Amino acid sequence: DTAVSQTPKYLVTQMGNDKSIKCEQNLGHDTMYWYKQDSKKFLKIMFSYNNKELIINETVPNRFSPKSPDKAHLNLHINSLELGDSAVYFCASSQGSEPYNEQFFGPGTRLTVL
Amino acid sequence: AQSVAQPEDQVNVAEGNPLTVKCTYSVSGNPYLFWYVQYPNRGLQFLLKYITGDNLVKGSYGFEAEFNKSQTSFHLKKPSALVSDSALYFCAVIYGGGRRALTFGSGTRLQVQP
Numbered sequence: 157d158t159a160v161s162q163t164p165k166y167l168v169t170q171m172g173n174d175k176s177i178k179c180e181q182n183l184g185h186d187t188m189y190w191y192k193q194d195s196k197k198f199l200k201i202m203f204s205y206n207n208k209e210l211i212i213n214e215t216v217p218n219r220f221s222p223k224s225p226d227k228a229h230l231n232l233h234i235n236s237l238e239l240g241d242s243a244v245y246f247c248a249s250s251q252g253s254e255p256y257n258e259q260f261f262g263p264g265t266r267l268t269v270l
Numbered sequence: 271a272q273s274v275a276q277p278e279d280q281v282n283v284a285e286g287n288p289l290t291v292k293c294t295y296s297v298s299g300n301p302y303l304f305w306y307v308q309y310p311n312r313g314l315q316f317l318l319k320y321i322t323g324d325n326l327v328k329g330s331y332g333f334e335a336e337f338n339k340s341q342t343s344f345h346l347k348k349p350s351a352l353v354s355d356s357a358l359y360f361c362a363v364i365y366g367g368g369r370r371a372l373t374f375g376s377g378t379r380l381q382v383q384p
Contacts, residue, residue, distance in 0.1 A: 160313070189371075197358060199314075201371040212371050246313055255364045256302040256321050259372065261313030 159183050160262035162247050168268045169237055177232045177265045179247030187211075188230035189248040189259065190222060199246070205230055206253050237269045272297040274363045276375035283351045284383050291346040291378045293361030302364040303344040304372065305335055309357045317359075320344060331355070351382045 160181045169175055181188065189212075190202040203222040204212035210222070219235040234241060247262040274295045283289045295301055302321055306314040318329025320337045328334045335346045344361060358379050362372040 197377045199360065199374040199377075201373075204371060214371070248313075256319065258316040258319065259306075259314075261306075261315070263313050264311075 160247055160249055160260050162245075162262040162265050164265060165263065166266050166268075168270065170270055171237055171239060173237050174233070174235045175237060175267070176234070177245055177247075177267070179230045179232070179262060181228055181247075181249040181260070181262075183249055183251070183260060185249035185251050185260070186227060187250045187253060187257075188224065188227075189250075190230065190232050191246040191248065191261075193244040193246060193264070195243070203230075203232075211253075234267075237267075239269050242267055242269045272301075272363050272373050274361050274373055274375040276359075276361055276378045278378050279376075280379045280381060282381045282383065285353050286350050289348050289351045289355070289380065289382070291359050291361075291380060293344045293346065293375060294342050295344060295361075295363045296342065297363055303335075303337060304362040304364075305329065305333070305344075305346050306360045306362060306374075307357045308360065308377075314360065317346070351380075353382050353384050356380055356382045 163178045187206045189204045193199045202216050205224045208224045221233045224230045244264045244266050246264050248259040250257040250259045304319045305317040308314045317333050318327050320327050325337045333348050358377050360377050361375040
């Protein structure tokens with residue numbers, strides 16, 4: 157019954173490693189997002205995909221690469237992890253492409269880079 | 271450019287008392303305004319939104335918010351607070367001109383004391 161799911165829930169890794177976070181939604185939504193929440197709880201958009209097409213790409217290092225194999229999935233791959241990448245990453249989805257539609261968030265992935 | 275400000279890091283209120291969580295916004299056009307709530311170790315949940323029409327918007331769990339164009343505010347209110355309302359509340363804005371990404375405020379922690 158989970159609407160937006162993310163795996164893993166926790167990710168602890170060393171600097172310099174490459175890691176991926178997966179996101180899946182079973183709501184039939186057309187648009188998916190990645191957000192980053194830092195230690196002070198600031199929440200910022202990273203990417204947005206609509207029907208597998210990248211529509212928002214904020215000022216994010218090239219080490220971050222989203223991949224959308226289909227409408228229901230939006231994965232986040234991070235190369236050469238740095239200490240500053242430690243944060244909680246949230247995936248979200250919304251119906252259609254209208255900007256005012258409610259977004260449904262996943263439970264988050266807490267990434268700790270040592 | 272669009273931005274949203276939540277001037278209070280924390281709001282404390284006694285159970286049964288009315289609560290207000292403040293939000294002001296800045297957009298160069300007609301705003302779409304939202305409130306989301308985050309419970310500990312959870313993703314964000316949608317509470318309510320203002321798109322157009324009636325300035326008083328009612329949402330989930332008895333919350334409501336009033337859009338005030340002259341004061342560029344969208345304060346969240348509830349007539350009678352519950353201990354279970356204790357959480358982190360985020361105001362967010364999308365510029366009606368089409369950018370699809372939510373810009374979030376810094377969040378306000380609501381603490382309801384029994």
